[in-house]
């Protein structure tokens with residue numbers, strides 16, 4: 418389905434590990450003063466600049482986390498970086514460095530890894546993070562990517578999952594459900610392609626949601642915005658697994674309850690129309706979809722005037738005493754408990770699949 422733009426196929430064995438690493442990392446530049454030493458020695462050296470250091474790692478495995486039949490390698494490299502930067506941002510920290518480790522089978526030619534690294538390079542340039550090291554190994558089958566992201570934050574500005582208080586407002590950035598619906602469209606086109614390999618998918622109606630799936634962005638801009646607005650959230654998490662599970666993490670770790678208002682959940686019109694087409698409930702998708710990489714935070718009521726009217730920040734509910742539980746207040750004004758995988762209609766659907 419993805420056209421092979423680079424027909425040349427150089428076997429990895431032609432280079433050897435040393436030349437491969439050198440080749441893949443040749444375009445990386447060091448921009449941060451805190452990077453004392455980057456790629457090339459036994460370890461990198463960082464200067465903490467009297468700040469706290471935030472570290473987060475993710476592992477992506479082919480066939481589990483990504484499907485190369487519709488994910489271009491360049492996008493995969495970009496997304497692998499975003500997933501990690503998003504975790505750093507969720508601590509209210511600014512990402513500064515990453516390491517990149519890959520396990521790769523001989524199924525992949527050098528040109529494939531060049532594509533992957535082009536995506537990693539674009540992401541690190543756009544988000545101003547230095548690539549300071551990694552590891553390279555062969556694997557018996559498939560591709561494995563592990564990225565570690567490092568960030569910095571003044572000790573007093575760290576935001577954890579555990580600081581929410583009753584009456585705090587629950588705030589989400591951007592809109593939800595797009596990445597999941599983009600995946601549904603890509604999966605559908607993959608099935609069509611299997612039956613008719615000549616078919617060219619027309620994705621023009623789905624550009625926003627497909628982009629949300631293939632090229633997510635970490636909300637580093639929100640960390641800058643919060644600073645500008647002089648708002649320090651009381652708790653924060655990034656939305657990788659869907660709103661309901663992230664809300665539950667905040668509630669459990671802060672020991673509070675929550676009321677989330679269904680009619681406040683921000684949805685893009687393309688998510689709504691694609692949900693209608695797939696006959697899925699859009700609230701279910703926002704609650705359970707995942708991979709949106711937006712930020713979910715709680716802020717004190719006193720800070721409401723500072724965020725009011727900001728198009729990036731939507732108040733979707735408020736925190737309660739823990740014994741009030743975790744609920745979705747539906748459009749029909751009934752209260753439905755929020756459970757691990759969303760709410761009832763989602764489970765019904767899963768069982769019939």
Ligand code: ADP
Pocket residue numbers: 438442455456457458459460517518519548549550551552553
């Ligand atoms: P070692 O044998 O000590 O693990 P390597 O030969 O694996 O060293 O790595 C040499 C240098 O290249 C190190 O700085 C390492 O961090 C970096 N490096 C290795 N693999 C990668 C990779 N896939 N991406 C980025 N940097 C890498």
Ligand code: MG
Pocket residue numbers: 551552553
């Ligand atoms: Mg090594």
